[in-house]
Amino acid sequence: RKEVEQDPGPFNVPEGATVAFNCTYSNSASQSFFWYRQDCRKEPKLLMSVYSSGNEDGRFTAQLNRASQYISLLIRDSKLSDSATYLCVVSRGSTLGRLYFGRGTQLTVWP
Amino acid sequence: ETGVTQTPRHLVMGMTNKKSLKCEQHLGHNAMYWYKQSAKKPLELMFVYSLEERVENNSVPSRFSPECPNSSHLFLHLHTLQPEDSALYLCASSQDSTGRRYFGAGTRLSVL
Numbered sequence: 069r070k071e072v073e074q075d076p077g078p079f080n081v082p083e084g085a086t087v088a089f090n091c092t093y094s095n096s097a098s099q100s101f102f103w104y105r106q107d108c109r110k111e112p113k114l115l116m117s118v119y120s121s122g123n124e125d126g127r128f129t130a131q132l133n134r135a136s137q138y139i140s141l142l143i144r145d146s147k148l149s150d151s152a153t154y155l156c157v158v159s160r161g162s163t164l165g166r167l168y169f170g171r172g173t174q175l176t177v178w179p
Numbered sequence: 180e181t182g183v184t185q186t187p188r189h190l191v192m193g194m195t196n197k198k199s200l201k202c203e204q205h206l207g208h209n210a211m212y213w214y215k216q217s218a219k220k221p222l223e224l225m226f227v228y229s230l231e232e233r234v235e236n237n238s239v240p241s242r243f244s245p246e247c248p249n250s251s252h253l254f255l256h257l258h259t260l261q262p263e264d265s266a267l268y269l270c271a272s273s274q275d276s277t278g279r280r281y282f283g284a285g286t287r288l289s290v291l
Binding site (some may be wrong): 072 | 220222224235279280282284285
């Protein structure tokens with residue numbers, strides 16, 4: 069079983085739509101959780117960390133359900149510039165280098 | 180604008196060539212990484228260096244050879260690669276184990 073599973077999409081939504089991505093992880097010892105964003109032919113960049121109580125950053129809301137080993141990302145009022153691949157990333161803790169990346173979910177926002 | 184720079188950005192090589200990828204970080208970080216990103220696959224960790232010491236080698240074939248001469252520079256030496264090694268090779272750095280990786284723009288490698 070893969071460490072991190074994501075629906076690869078693609079998700080195609082109009083501007084202004086709300087879209088949600090889901091991610092599951094297989095190892096219950098996972099401790100830290102992140103969403104990275106990767107634009108086409110560019111490098112991944114940290115979008116936001118995911119905290120147990122859920123957290124929001126502008127139009128982006130991240131949720132974590134440890135019991136179900138499930139992470140979500142909600143984007144409200146989608147913009148054209150949100151078009152990218154969103155990577156779900158999980159870490160087991162302090163060991164350097166041990167981040168597990170999902171394949172990514174591709175989002176296209178159309179005008 | 181990025182604190183991690185990689186050269187070259189694109190590389191085409193034959194299976195008998197020897198080439199090197201270079202990475203430099205300007206962020207004062209203590210750890211550097213090589214990742215491989217193939218189409219339709221998750222990022223795969225290849226090597227980790229912490230304070231210039233290799234702390235992880237993730238079962239990478241010996242045709243890939245990393246070198247970390249100091250905390251700011253990281254190289255990936257390539258020789259006798261295979262076509263399936265064609266991918267985007269990403270360098271990253273981090274200050275500590277908090278999880279935030281700062282990636283370079285990558286080297287897109289094609290092996291003919």
